[in-house]
Amino acid sequence: MNKIKGPAIFLAQFMSDESPFNDLSSLCHWAASLGYKGIQLPTDPKLIDLAKAAQSQEYCDEITAIVNKAGLQISELSTHLQGQLVAVNPAYDQMFDGFAPEHVRNNPDARTDWAIEQLKFAAKASSRLGLKAHATFSGALLWHTFYPWPQRPPGLVELGFAELAKRWLPILDAFELAEVDVCFELHPGEDLHDGASFERFLEAVDNHPRANILYDPSHFVLQQLDYLAFIDIYHHRIKAFHVKDAEFNASGRSGVYGGYQSWQDRPGRFRSLGDGQINFNAIFSKLTQYGYQGWAVLEWECCIKHPEDGAKEGAVFINKHLINPTDKAFDDFAAVTSDNTINKQLLGL
Secondary structure (H helix, E strand, O other): OOOOEEEEEEOHHHOOOOOOOOOHHHHHHHHHHOOOOEEEEEOOOOOOOHHHHHHOHHHHHHHHHHHHHOOOEEEEEEEHHHHHOOOEOHHHHHHHHHHOOHHHOOOHHHHHHHHHHHHHHHHHHHHHOOOOEEEEOOOEOOHHHOOOOOOOOOOHHHHHHHHHHHHHHHHHHHHHHHOOEEEEEOOOOOOOOOHHHHHHHHHHOOOOOOEEEEEOHHHHHHHOOOHHHHHHHHHHHEEEEEEOEEEEOOOOOOOOOHHHOOHHHOOEEEEOOOOOOOOHHHHHHHHHHOOOOOEEEEOOOOOOOOHHHHHHHHHHHHHHHOOOOOOOOOOHHHOOOOOHHHHHHHOOO
């Protein structure tokens, strides 16, 4: 068994124009002061030039040096926003255009090409940075049909996943060349949002070895999916881990769909670590049991607690849950010498 690495922190929710959250070095020193050992690095131009990182080992070494100087490591790069833009249904064009640079806005085809190029840059950059996993979203062509009313025309879902696979296969191949796993965060709003949809995608990409999972139990609580059984089923594909808490408070007024309410008023909502309902003792035990080798990364998205408090408490919380795997069986003291003759006698042979 391997010990899970951590704690690490996803920097996306903490970036701002104010110090110490306005540049990579300051963010790293802030995270280290809270007890974090790693950062999941969003590929925002304010923190990293992704195209330059894909082309220049010297530049990647400079990024690594900045992170290492604070006593940290990079756990993964993140292209959540770019991954979202790999596949956008026209219904969401205007809402997602803000994720893209101005020169490809109002041009869906150019936006998609830009997003695919960004993911390919991320593959090369991850390799230059010595990383083994990458965090992203799948994008969505079918999300507006997730509830089967009106009835979906026959063949619609199959066509949607075939097109999604067509866009992702060249990216997955680029990550194969880089020897880095693509870890899709299974998330509402994405065509890959649960185990069944991930399996459809795997089939469409011919079980590509680089198509893997970023495990985030909070999204499963909001969908009322068994997040512990999920690990038993898909552990061999889980290559990244967001430690994020959540709760689902059953209501007579609204349920999983939320009634268009704000995050604070929805039955399902994200919480800071320890303030929700997720059984992290069981999660860390299962991931350790199955030999998960990656990082435990805090993603803070609480709708109640201040982010800096959530970050401070999160480092302590993750540290508390990291398991030092045993190197022996508890009953080794009672072990007996192996003797095939005695074994046969015990079996009556």
